[in-house]
Amino acid sequence: MGVPRYDTDVPRLPTVNAHSNTMADAIADALCNGGACLIDGLFADLADDLAAEARSLQQRDALQSARIGRGASRQGDASVRGDSTLWLDDPACIAGPRLLQRLDTLADGLRESLRLPIRSVEAHYAHYPVGAGYARHRDRFRDSGSRLVSWVGYLNRDWCAEDRGELRIHFDDGSHEDILPMFGTSVCFLSELEHEVLPARRDRYSIAAWFRRD
Ligand code: OGA
Numbered sequence: 001m002g003v004p005r006y007d008t009d010v011p012r013l014p015t016v017n018a019h020s021n022t023m024a025d026a027i028a029d030a031l032c033n034g035g036a037c038l039i040d041g042l043f044a045d046l047a048d049d050l051a052a053e054a055r056s057l058q059q060r061d062a063l064q065s066a067r068i069g070r071g072a073s074r075q076g077d078a079s080v081r082g083d084s085t086l087w088l089d090d091p092a093c094i095a096g097p098r099l100l101q102r103l104d105t106l107a108d109g110l111r112e113s114l115r116l117p118i119r120s121v122e123a124h125y126a127h128y129p130v131g132a133g134y135a136r137h138r139d140r141f142r143d144s145g146s147r148l149v150s151w152v153g154y155l156n157r158d159w160c161a162e163d164r165g166e167l168r169i170h171f172d173d174g175s176h177e178d179i180l181p182m183f184g185t186s187v188c189f190l191s192e193l194e195h196e197v198l199p200a201r202r203d204r205y206s207i208a209a210w211f212r213r214d
């Protein structure tokens, strides 16, 4: 039996410093041992602009309710997934592409450190209204292994534990880790790990990105 875990504990995932020149190696280490880590300072200088853009897109109704599955099985089901999204490379996004550039640089580092065939990065803004979540899932579609590594960054100022909305990552040993979606927090994990978004008591903004094989 491991140490008991409590939902509101400070995450015990390793934290990697984004300003270290060994960032990609440290992330690769964490992904290989345990499968997840926090990254400190990866987008601190962009966070204000990204948060303003996410909010403005949502207020202008530019986000679309998210769909699950692929092809013919693609469907909207708010009981599974209640967020609305927009890809960062959409022409409506100005701040988004700056983060995409940074994630591209990280992709180069991870490709080398992890020796994974990462070919591209995709990312979207997501808004979860009060009470919405995303049921336990993996980011790899059932019929395709194209997403290798997932990254999520959070845009919510003054978020506290009572606001909930944690990202819960489930590990193979049955344990889990909860991450509060606080402004500037960024988390990276293997796309094959199961995870879920617990319903929040406030509007919740995030950016989810995937390092892809193709
Ligand atoms: C996703 C996802 C997590 C989050 O979009 O696939 O798991 O915390 N998002 O927003």
Ligand code: MN
Binding pocket: 137, 138, 139, 195
């Ligand atoms: Mn996910």
